[in-house]
Amino acid sequence: MLTIALPKGRLMDKALELFQRSGLVQNIDFAESRKLIIEDKEAGFRYILAKPFDVPTYVEYGAADIGVVGKDVLKENARAVYELLDLAIGRCRMIVAVKEGSGLEKVQELGFSAKVASKYPRVTKEFFRSHGIQSEIIELNGSIELAPIVDLADAIVDITETGRTIEENGLKIIGEVFPISARLIANQASYKIHYPELRRIVKSLEEVVSC
Amino acid sequence: MSFEIPEGTKDLLPVEVKLKNEIEAKLHKQLSSWGYRQVITPSYEYLTTLAQGEESRLDYFSFINESGESIALRNDFTTPIARLANVALADEPRPLRLYYLGNLFRLQRKERKREFWQAGAELIGDRSPEADAEVLALAMSSLEELGIPGWGLDIGHRGILRGILNDSNLSIKAKQEVENLFLNKDFAELKAFVKREKTCNDLLLLPDLRGDAKIINQAAKELSSPSAKIALAEIEKILGALAPYKINNINIDLAMVKDLAYYTGMFFEGFAPGLAGVICTGGRYDKLLGNFGKDEPAVGLAIGIDEVVEVLAMKTSKRSEAIPDLCVVYSQENYTKAINIATEKRLKGESVFITSDSNSLPLAKKYLKLN
Numbered sequence: 375m376l377t378i379a380l381p382k383g384r385l386m387d388k389a390l391e392l393f394q395r396s397g398l399v400q401n402i403d404f405a406e407s408r409k410l411i412i413e414d415k416e417a418g419f420r421y422i423l424a425k426p427f428d429v430p431t432y433v434e435y436g437a438a439d440i441g442v443v444g445k446d447v448l449k450e451n452a453r454a455v456y457e458l459l460d461l462a463i464g465r466c467r468m469i470v471a472v473k474e475g476s477g478l479e480k481v482q483e484l485g486f487s488a489k490v491a492s493k494y495p496r497v498t499k500e501f502f503r504s505h506g507i508q509s510e511i512i513e514l515n516g517s518i519e520l521a522p523i524v525d526l527a528d529a530i531v532d533i534t535e536t537g538r539t540i541e542e543n544g545l546k547i548i549g550e551v552f553p554i555s556a557r558l559i560a561n562q563a564s565y566k567i568h569y570p571e572l573r574r575i576v577k578s579l580e581e582v583v584s585c
Numbered sequence: 586m587s588f589e590i591p592e593g594t595k596d597l598l599p600v601e602v603k604l605k606n607e608i609e610a611k612l613h614k615q616l617s618s619w620g621y622r623q624v625i626t627p628s629y630e631y632l633t634t635l636a637q638g639e640e641s642r643l644d645y646f647s648f649i650n651e652s653g654e655s656i657a658l659r660n661d662f663t664t665p666i667a668r669l670a671n672v673a674l675a676d677e678p679r680p681l682r683l684y685y686l687g688n689l690f691r692l693q694r695k696e697r698k699r700e701f702w703q704a705g706a707e708l709i710g711d712r713s714p715e716a717d718a719e720v721l722a723l724a725m726s727s728l729e730e731l732g733i734p735g736w737g738l739d740i741g742h743r744g745i746l747r748g749i750l751n752d753s754n755l756s757i758k759a760k761q762e763v764e765n766l767f768l769n770k771d772f773a774e775l776k777a778f779v780k781r782e783k784t785c786n787d788l789l790l791l792p793d794l795r796g797d798a799k800i801i802n803q804a805a806k807e808l809s810s811p812s813a814k815i816a817l818a819e820i821e822k823i824l825g826a827l828a829p830y831k832i833n834n835i836n837i838d839l840a841m842v843k844d845l846a847y848y849t850g851m852f853f854e855g856f857a858p859g860l861a862g863v864i865c866t867g868g869r870y871d872k873l874l875g876n877f878g879k880d881e882p883a884v885g886l887a888i889g890i891d892e893v894v895e896v897l898a899m900k901t902s903k904r905s906e907a908i909p910d911l912c913v914v915y916s917q918e919n920y921t922k923a924i925n926i927a928t929e930k931r932l933k934g935e936s937v938f939i940t941s942d943s944n945s946l947p948l949a950k951k952y953l954k955l956n
Contacts, residue, residue, distance in 0.1 A: 436859055454861065456770035460777065557773050563856050565770065566737060566836070569795055576772075 375418050376568060379433055379441035381426035385556055388463040389442040396578040430455055430559065439564035440572065445554045446533055450494045456565050458576050459558040462583050466535040468497065468551035473522045474544050481505055481549040484529060491521030492531040501531065501551045519543035593699025601894070603907045605702075608731060608893050609686060612704040615730050619723050621684040621706045626665035628688070632657045637876040638664030638847050644691045646699075658690035662705055663847070663885055664873065670709050671877035679710025679881070686890075698891060705867070705887035709874065712882035714819070717851045717869060718826035724865050724886040725832045728855055731888075733864065733896055737834045738855045739795070740823070741841025743848050743868075744816025749787045752810040763788065767842040787813065794839040798824050804839055816850075823851055847873045851884070857896045864892045910935040916942050 380386045386404075393399040402414045404421075412421045422438050429443040430453035441455075444464050448457070470490075472478045484507055491512040492498040502509035512527050521527040522545060533554060534540050537547055558579060565572060590596065597605060617623070632647055632655035645657035659665055662685045670681055686704040694701075706723060708716050721740065728736040746767055750760045759782065766775045772792050779788055787808050794804050801821050805814060820837060827835075843852050843866070852868025867886030874881040911930055915923035920941075927937045940948055 434861060436861060457773045458770070460773035560770075562770075562862070563858060563860055566739060566838075566856050567735075567858055569836075573793060 375420055376440070376571060377420045377422060377438045379422045379424050379429045379438035379443075381429050381441075381443055381447075382423050383426060385426065385442070385444060385464045386423070389461065389556065392461060392463060392579060392582060395582040398575060398578055427451065433559050433561050436561045436563060438561070439568060440558060440560045440575070442556055443559060444556050445552070446494065446497070448557060448559070449552070450497050452496065454562065455559040456562060457557045458560050458565075458572070459579055459583070461556040461558055461579065464554070464556040466533050466554045468494070468531065468533050468554060469537075469540070469547045470501075470529055470531055470549035470551065471519075471522075471540050471545040471547050472529045474546045476522075476528075478529075478548055481507070483548075488529055489527045490529045490531055491518055491527035493518060494531055497551060498531040519545055593694065593697070595698060595700075599907065601898075604897060605890065605894055608890060608897065609704070611730055612686060612727065612888065612890075615727050616684040616704065616706050616723070619682070619706070619719075621682040624666065624669060624683050624685055625687065626659065626662070626669060626685070629656050629658050630665055630668075631655065634668055635660060635664055638667065638845075638873055644693045646690045646692050660689055660691045661845075662687070662689070662703060662887065663707060663870065666707050666885075667709075667870075667874045667883070668877045670707075670881070670883075671874055671879055675878070680716065681707075681709040683707050683709070702890035703887050704890060705885060707883060707885035709883040710881050711884070712871070714822040714826045716882075716884050717823045718830070720867060720884045720886050721823070721827055721835075721851075721853060722830040722832060724853065724855060724867060724888070725834070726830075727886075727888060728857075728865065731893055731897070732900075733857050733893065734900060735858045736855055736864065737836065737857075738853055738865075739836045739838040739841055740820065740851060740853045741838050741843075742816040742820050742851050743843075744819065744850065745813050745839045746791070746842055748812030748814075748816055749785060749791075749808070749810040752812050753785045755782065755784060764842055767791070767840055768844055770840065791840040795836055797836065800837045800839070819850065843868065853886075857892075859899055860892055860896055862889070862892065864889055864896065907936075909938050911937045912948065913937060913939045914942050915939060 380389055390399060390404055398417065399414065400417070402412060404412060410423050422432060424432055426443060426447055429441040430448060430451045432438040433441040433455045434453040442461065446468055470481050478484065482505060487508045487510065488502065489512060490498055490502065490509045491514050493514060495511045495513050498511050499509060512521065514521060518530045518532045519540065521530055523543065531551060540547060558576065560572060632645065635645065635657050638661055645660050647655055647657040650656050666683055666685065674681060684704070684706040688700055688702050690700050692699060706720065708720055725738055746764065750763060763778065766778065775788060779785060787810050790807050794800055801817055805817055808814065841852065841854065847870040848868045849871045850869035853866065854863045855865035857864050865886060865888040869884040871882040874883055913923045913927050923939045927939050930937045
């Protein structure tokens with residue numbers, strides 16, 4: 375039996391739709407949302423429903439053989455897992471934003487040092503370091519847009535789909551860190567042990583992924 | 586004041602030492618039974634020596650000695666043994682079969698042990714496919730002897746991906762990027778890369794080229810790179826030389842890449858269910874010895890002792906520590922007699938300790954419970 379870790383939330387619905395279209399999932403009801411483990415005996419799959427940030431951890435340690443997770447989480451966690459396929463769902467961007475009217479147009483203009491609020495401290499640190507800016511990271515867990523408004527930070531690094539929430543909160547985007555989409559990841563040993571089955575899953579998903 | 590141990594280190598308690606010793610005893614027996622002789626190199630060397638083998642992983646504990654020279658704890662055994670083979674053992678007849686067992690140190694292993702243990706063998710001065718086959722067979726029979734459940738082994742070749750890249754028109758930077766993508770098996774990004782660079786369709790075929798010996802023929806048909814085909818022919822010869830050993834759990838993985846820069850030909854990785862990393866690894870390195878003088882071909886293997894301990898500890902739920910056979914309890918007037926009895930028993934091969942009657946009760950209880 376193969377164990378698959380799925381991220382609870384919006385991305386899971388999109389992933390399941392993809393799994394259904396590829397024929398990997400048929401008559402399984404994921405609507406009973408309180409369950410954390412769902413078995414599909416017919417297909418030989420067991421699904422673990424985890425917090426998105428925990429999916430790479432389950433996969434790295436082999437508690438799950440494969441998983442679905444956003445590139446943002448993968449980059450932030452930096453876990454030793456294999457990335458088998460870009461599922462082209464959950465598309466958004468990791469961006470840098472500042473207060474509207476701050477006069478800043480480019481990331482470089484943040485100067486030699488900057489206070490940056492983010493839920494992604496590792497990604498943020500790396501991005502600013504690569505631009506030669508020493509950043510002081512203020513780690514927040516949500517409503518990141520608030521930080522520049524109340525003068526907690528000069529800038530934020532966060533994900534956005536359309537940029538609307540950013541604008542509505544009086545912020546503007548001045549740089550892109552990287553584009554994001556969901557990935558199919560695999561445990562390193564599982565990839566070898568279950569190779570034929572995993573390649574078959576990759577092939578079936580590849581056929582329905584819209585690139 | 587707290588007395589913790591530093592990040593990346595571990596104390597081994599009697600139960601763990603017993604298991605580790607049993608594993609090491611099996612490895613000593615196994616490696617020497619194939620005609621390999623043990624060498625022990627220093628725990629620290631000149632940084633310049635270790636750096637001869639390492640281009641991509643500058644990962645040392647280093648310090649300056651009293652003469653101002655840079656010294657580093659060994660982070661690899663193959664490089665010091667290459668030095669040894671070219672200096673102290675330069676006049677020994679070839680091929681040279683050497684093995685080692687000891688601890689290594691790497692500073693940047695995050696969330697993993699920075700001091701770790703390895704055993705391995707090096708076959709120096711033999712370029713033949715039979716030499717590659719011997720090292721592969723030795724690696725696999727060692728996993729078998731150690732009793733690793735469900736182990737498997739993948740064989741790859743540096744010349745496959747290197748060949749495809751050299752036959753392409755990609756820049757050096759782009760080639761490096763592709764090697765990194767294969768190292769992390771980041772096939773999502775690989776697909777995007779090939780699409781972006783409009784190059785090298787061979788690269789997209791590699792992820793599906795893993796399987797038994799039949800994969801060689803399939804690869805020969807599908808891949809267009811002439812250099813990769815030379816590597817394929819080499820793998821085929823090695824598999825031919827491996828056949829008489831009658832070992833089955835082998836896969837050919839043409840997408841395999843290793844992060845050690847010194848490999849030049851065939852390389853391999855052994856794995857076990859439930860283990861995140863590899864349990865053994867190795868390959869051919871025909872250019873490393875040249876850094877220490879004479880150019881000589883060589884091929885070797887390394888087995889991760891910590892990984893073997895991890896796998897075997899998972900298998901056996903109840904672990905026992907080494908318990909003495911006998912406890913001689915004495916009262917003060919019988920002290921000499923107790924020592925005489927203990928000595929006599931020890932000569933017969935039993936493990937014995939003595940204790941005065943006032944100390945004996947808790948000790949005896951501890952061992953009775955364990956027994």
